[in-house]
Amino acid sequence: MSDILVVEDESIIRSALKRLLERHQYTVTEAESVTEASQHELNRFDLIITDLRLPGAPGTELIDMAKGIPVLIMTSYASMRSAVDAMKMGAVDYIAKPFDHEEMVRTVGRIVDAQRKQKVRIEGDDTEEGDEHQPHSTLGDLVGSCEAMQRLYRRIKRVAPADVTVLIHGESGTGKELAARAIHQLSPRHDQALVSVNCAAIPESLIESELFGHEKGAFTGATATRQGLVEAAEGGTLFLDEIGELPMEAQARLLRVLQENEVRRVGSVHARTVDVRLIAATHRNLKQLVKEGRFREDLYYRLQVIEVTLPPLRERGQDVIEIAEHLLAKHSRRLKMEHPVVLTKTARKALVKYDWPGNVRELENAIQRSLILCDNGEIGTEELGVDQGDWQIPDTLVNQDTDTPESRAANGSNNTAPDTDELSLEDYFQHFVLEHQDSMSETELAQKLGISRKCLWERRQRLGIPRPKKNANGSTANATQ
Numbered sequence: 377m378s379d380i381l382v383v384e385d386e387s388i389i390r391s392a393l394k395r396l397l398e399r400h401q402y403t404v405t406e407a408e409s410v411t412e413a414s415q416h417e418l419n420r421f422d423l424i425i426t427d428l429r430l431p432g433a434p435g436t437e438l439i440d441m442a443k444g445i446p447v448l449i450m451t452s453y454a455s456m457r458s459a460v461d462a463m464k465m466g467a468v469d470y471i472a473k474p475f476d477h478e479e480m481v482r483t484v485g486r487i488v489d490a491q492r493k494q495k496v497r498i499e500g501d502d503t504e505e506g507d508e509h510q511p512h513s514t515l516g517d518l519v520g521s522c523e524a525m526q527r528l529y530r531r532i533k534r535v536a537p538a539d540v541t542v543l544i545h546g547e548s549g550t551g552k553e554l555a556a557r558a559i560h561q562l563s564p565r566h567d568q569a570l571v572s573v574n575c576a577a578i579p580e581s582l583i584e585s586e587l588f589g590h591e592k593g594a595f596t597g598a599t600a601t602r603q604g605l606v607e608a609a610e611g612g613t614l615f616l617d618e619i620g621e622l623p624m625e626a627q628a629r630l631l632r633v634l635q636e637n638e639v640r641r642v643g644s645v646h647a648r649t650v651d652v653r654l655i656a657a658t659h660r661n662l663k664q665l666v667k668e669g670r671f672r673e674d675l676y677y678r679l680q681v682i683e684v685t686l687p688p689l690r691e692r693g694q695d696v697i698e699i700a701e702h703l704l705a706k707h708s709r710r711l712k713m714e715h716p717v718v719l720t721k722t723a724r725k726a727l728v729k730y731d732w733p734g735n736v737r738e739l740e741n742a743i744q745r746s747l748i749l750c751d752n753g754e755i756g757t758e759e760l761g762v763d764q765g766d767w768q769i770p771d772t773l774v775n776q777d778t779d780t781p782e783s784r785a786a787n788g789s790n791n792t793a794p795d796t797d798e799l800s801l802e803d804y805f806q807h808f809v810l811e812h813q814d815s816m817s818e819t820e821l822a823q824k825l826g827i828s829r830k831c832l833w834e835r836r837q838r839l840g841i842p843r844p845k846k847n848a849n850g851s852t853a854n855a856t857q
């Protein structure tokens with residue numbers, strides 16, 4: 377049986393809530409204010425439900441006072457703002473008054489359940505209680521122990537159990553998708569699906585039907601009714617990477633999912649109810665996009681309930697070595713390396729000194745490349761290429777069929793990128809794209825360059841060579857995006 381402390385100054389609401397919870401087998405203690413609540417030993421409760429506005433101190437004060445105990449905020453000022461602020465301060469969730477009884481019972485059940493599971497996991501791990509404040513060198517697939525990563529882990533653990541939308545910020549390649557996965561894994565939805573979608577990688581014309589599904593005949597080519605990815609995430613989590621690239625029409629449909637828990641397939645007049653938690657990520661400044669009229673303000677406010685920020689790799693100090701070694705082990709296994717490969721002392725220093733504009737993804741490429749190029753079991757600065765700017769061997773080359781050490785060595789000594797000394801990769805990229813963009817689709821171009829469609833799109837943005845748009849007569853014209 378779980379113990380709940382209800383802090384509410386309006387006695388009618390307080391006793392109604394008490395009765396409701398007791399009917400569901402919870403033990404309830406009441407308090408009228410933070411001061412009265414603080415006379416109890418807060419640590420013995422499994423959950424504290426508190427009104428935000430109370431006589432004297434606000435309910436949010438209990439978040440710090442009851443370290444580790446989830447605090448659910450009730451607010452009659454159903455403004456998003458105060459609820460968002462409470463969540464930022466560490467509240468596990470919020471519920472707007474007047475609340476629906478069923479919703480309250482469901483929310484309480486979910487939090488208490490998640491809390492119990494977390495306790496079991498912590499005890500099972502043989503970790504001390506108060507684990508939240510123990511330093512960790514990993515969380516899920518994220519590796520790194522610097523202070524910024526510790527803060528990130530703590531934040532992920534706090535937001536994961538609350539069923540709220542999370543917006544992840546961070547430069548490209550910082551691990552936003554891994555962070556989303558960690559949130560899903562630590563949430564009560566962890567045994568349901570996590571559906572990941574990269575909004576920048578799906579052609580604009582297809583994105584609505586991909587996400588929301590379509591009815592048969594909704595558009596040319598819609599030969600059958602199809603469920604969208606939002607529906608595929610039913611009961612679980614939907615991760616929308618690069619949400620800043622979502623076209624306006626799709627933004628409107630997504631807003632409906634968030635506001636009404638409803639999805640309407642393209643070409644359908646009927647809405648379907650969905651139960652999906654959204655995690656979105658972007659490397660862009662969404663506020664700026666809102667100002668420029670390219671992102672809906674209402675959607676922006678819905679998304680930024682809780683924000684999580686991934687630090688750039690250059691700000692993670694010695695973590696870069698920890699991550700490099702982790703990636704070295706991972707890719708040595710993948711490439712079935714016969715002998716262990718290590719980083720030289722100079723290489724380690726160079727790793728820390730280099731500023732990694734492409735973050736962990738760039739580091740991962742450098743490690744993969746080095747494993748192929750090194751021949752004496754040691755990786756030095758030359759193999760890493762950290763002194764030579766940020767050129768990369770395309771992934772397709774790295775992932776080529778390199779099953780034997782001989783063929784790997786051959787790939788290296790063939791010098792697959794002979795021009796890189798004279799021609800920077802960016803020049804090469806620019807030439808290649810300008811030369812072939814009229815005759816190749818974006819997918820073909822990306823494939824030839826060995827990069828993802830999204831990466832192609834990002835580089836186009838960075839280098840100022842926007843994708844040409846096809847005119848009605850089939851010729852192309854550059855369009856600023």
Ligand SMILES: Nc1ncnc2c1ncn2[C@@H]1O[C@H](COP(=O)(O)OP(=O)(O)OP(=O)(O)O)[C@@H](O)[C@H]1O
Binds near residue numbers: 740
């Ligand atoms: N802290 C980390 N420890 C280990 N591997 C990491 C870490 N962060 C990122 N990676 C690896 O780096 C690569 C890029 O990570 P991820 O795709 O999560 O980044 P992202 O921020 O979502 O990038 P983008 O914005 O370009 O989609 C992945 O292969 C991931 O496994």
